[in-house]
Amino acid sequence: MKKKKMSDLPRDMEEEVLCRIPLTCLGLVRSTCKRWNMLSRCDHLFANKHLAHQAATEAKKKKDPLVVTMMNYRVELMRLNFSDEDEVVVLNPEAKLIGLDQIDVRDIFHCNGLLLCIPKEDHSRLLVWNPYWGRQPKWIENTHNHHLLDKHGLGLLDRYTYGLGYNNSSTSSYKILRFIDLPRHFVEFKIYDFNSDSWRILDLDKNWCINIGEHGLSLKGNTYWFAADAMINDAISFLVCFDFSTETFSPLLPLPFEAFPGDALSLSSSSSSVGGEYPQLVVLFQSEHTLEMEIWISNTIEQPNALSWNTKVFLSANIQQLIPHRWVFRRSVSFFIDQEKKIAVVFDKNARRGTSTHEIAYIFFGGGLDDDGSCSFKQQVVKQSAYPFCYSHACYYVPSLVQLS
Numbered sequence: 137m138k139k140k141k142m143s144d145l146p147r148d149m150e151e152e153v154l155c156r157i158p159l160t161c162l163g164l165v166r167s168t169c170k171r172w173n174m175l176s177r178c179d180h181l182f183a184n185k186h187l188a189h190q191a192a193t194e195a196k197k198k199k200d201p202l203v204v205t206m207m208n209y210r211v212e213l214m215r216l217n218f219s220d221e222d223e224v225v226v227l228n229p230e231a232k233l234i235g236l237d238q239i240d241v242r243d244i245f246h247c248n249g250l251l252l253c254i255p256k257e258d259h260s261r262l263l264v265w266n267p268y269w270g271r272q273p274k275w276i277e278n279t280h281n282h283h284l285l286d287k288h289g290l291g292l293l294d295r296y297t298y299g300l301g302y303n304n305s306s307t308s309s310y311k312i313l314r315f316i317d318l319p320r321h322f323v324e325f326k327i328y329d330f331n332s333d334s335w336r337i338l339d340l341d342k343n344w345c346i347n348i349g350e351h352g353l354s355l356k357g358n359t360y361w362f363a364a365d366a367m368i369n370d371a372i373s374f375l376v377c378f379d380f381s382t383e384t385f386s387p388l389l390p391l392p393f394e395a396f397p398g399d400a401l402s403l404s405s406s407s408s409s410v411g412g413e414y415p416q417l418v419v420l421f422q423s424e425h426t427l428e429m430e431i432w433i434s435n436t437i438e439q440p441n442a443l444s445w446n447t448k449v450f451l452s453a454n455i456q457q458l459i460p461h462r463w464v465f466r467r468s469v470s471f472f473i474d475q476e477k478k479i480a481v482v483f484d485k486n487a488r489r490g491t492s493t494h495e496i497a498y499i500f501f502g503g504g505l506d507d508d509g510s511c512s513f514k515q516q517v518v519k520q521s522a523y524p525f526c527y528s529h530a531c532y533y534v535p536s537l538v539q540l541s
Contacts, residue, residue: 205530209240218474226497247300247354249536268535279335299352299359301380311380317345319366351468353403355415358440362401377440386441392432398424400465427456451480453511470530495519
């Protein structure tokens with residue numbers, strides 16, 4: 137009697153088996169046989185079924201969220217671990233991202249399952265990739281006005297800021313916003329449309345600026361940044377949102393505190409917001425003078441031009457009491473929260489100088505107004521770094537079926 141193979145199974149039974157394969161093992165499955173490779177890469181009906189099964193499994197097991205990290209110029213897929221306070225290991229390797237594992241990347245952005253990567257050395261191109269499909273990344277030719285930058289002494293290409301989003305009337309219409317915003321020297325906003333495979337300049341009327349180094353956050357296809365009055369040195373910060381549907385910025389959006397230059401500010405989202413129907417912004421604020429750190433959560437965002445905040449702070453901590461030396465987190469530092477467990481994790485280096493530094497997870501427990509006001513704290517070394525000026529970045533990752541031409 138001829139021995140049956142897995143590939144001899146009926147199609148519906150074959151799909152049922154393959155749907156149970158974890159996302160991080162798809163690469164191994166695809167290398168097993170050509171039929172499975174074609175099914176997992178090209179069949180949208182199966183891919184939808186697979187993602188739905190994986191999402192249901194993770195929700196049932198209450199698995200901690202997936203995150204993509206850039207540390208030491210390399211991109212990895214990790215899983216956040218919000219376990220018990222005494223046993224927490226914050227980041228656990230989840231899978232190797234074949235396709236990015238040999239590319240040095242200096243920054244990453246996530247939107248709806250897509251990763252926008254800014255190469256460390258190759259300033260002539262950008263890279264966009266959907267890890268779920270496992271195909272070759274899409275390279276996009278970059279355009280630079282070198283002569284205009286050099287005229288103002290701004291020839292460093294790292295001064296550009298990027299955002300990734302999509303037209304909310306058509307999630308197949310993805311775009312990249314790239315800009316440099318120095319009103320007294322040089323301002324340029326350009327947008328790349330994946331459908332037309334071309335860049336064009338945006339003519340924007342505004343009286344504020346987004347500082348170099350600000351890292352935006354993509355939420356429901358739009359991107360949020362901190363901004364401040366362009367002509368006032370000590371201007372109070374606020375938020376602006378770029379709507380990729382209208383290709384315009386929102387009116388100024390409020391923050392639940394007053395923040396000035398020198399204060400630490402960073403954006404994140406609640407884990408339930410990622411790919412969910414009820415998006416919420418999360419903002420970290422640390423005063424340069426008092427070193428007090430606060431984390432606030434917005435109310436559900438209905439429209440990109442409106443924003444309100446929860447009246448109670450999610451977490452408050454006196455960093456001066458918790459960390460021995462005077463420590464201010466850098467702007468746009470990566471952080472995550474777990475609302476149920478009342479945990480916040482901030483990723484930053486342990487030093488700003490020196491030839492060797494460590495990537496540290498600063499973990500805060502409690503500290504909200506609903507608690508007794510106390511906040512416990514621990515530090516954990518995530519990775520050693522030989523690059524003192526390579527600042528890590530991490531963002532939630534939710535797989536999707538987005539395909540780019």
